[in-house]
Amino acid sequence: MPLLQFDTTLSLSAAEKTALADRVTELYTDEMATTAGHVAVTIRDRESADLHLGRAVDGPLLFLDAEIRQGRPFDRKRAFALETMAYLGETFDVPDENMKVVFTEHAGENMMGVDRVGGEWDGE
Known part of the structure; x- marks a missing residue:
């Protein structure tokens, strides 16, 4: 039951945000060996003064805070981040220098919707 939260200085249209959410959901399900029905995505537009990264170059900034269930191997997380x-x-x-992905892992029982509580990840 991941929550993928983007903060960015990009100015995205509604269609671009939908395309981003759809593509990232697809990447997540492929790389993390799961289904799309429980993947949540937020995209927050920020002013340039709201985001800072020491190594940044000219261009937009984009950060992803990926709140995921614990247990996935490093290789899966790295592949998802790179893709x-x-x-x-x-x-x-x-620009590559202007992006950052941070994973925060939670016990499955700490991730819930109205209809379910997450379990432990039992994949590879």
Whole structure:
């Protein structure tokens, strides 16, 4: 039951936000070996003064806070992060230096919706 939260200085249209959410959900389900029905995505537009990164170059900034269930191997998380950043760089011209992905892992029982409580991840 991941929550993928983007903060960015990009000015995205509603259609671009929908496309971003759809593509990142697809990347997440592919790389993390799960289904899309429980993937939540937020996209928050920020002013340039709201986001800072010491290594940043000229261009938009984009940060992803990926709140995920604990247990996924490093290789899966790294693959998802790299695929997501490649997509964002190619699609929205975000420089590599201006992107960051941070994973926060939670016990499955701490991730819930009205109809379910997450379990432990039992994949590879």
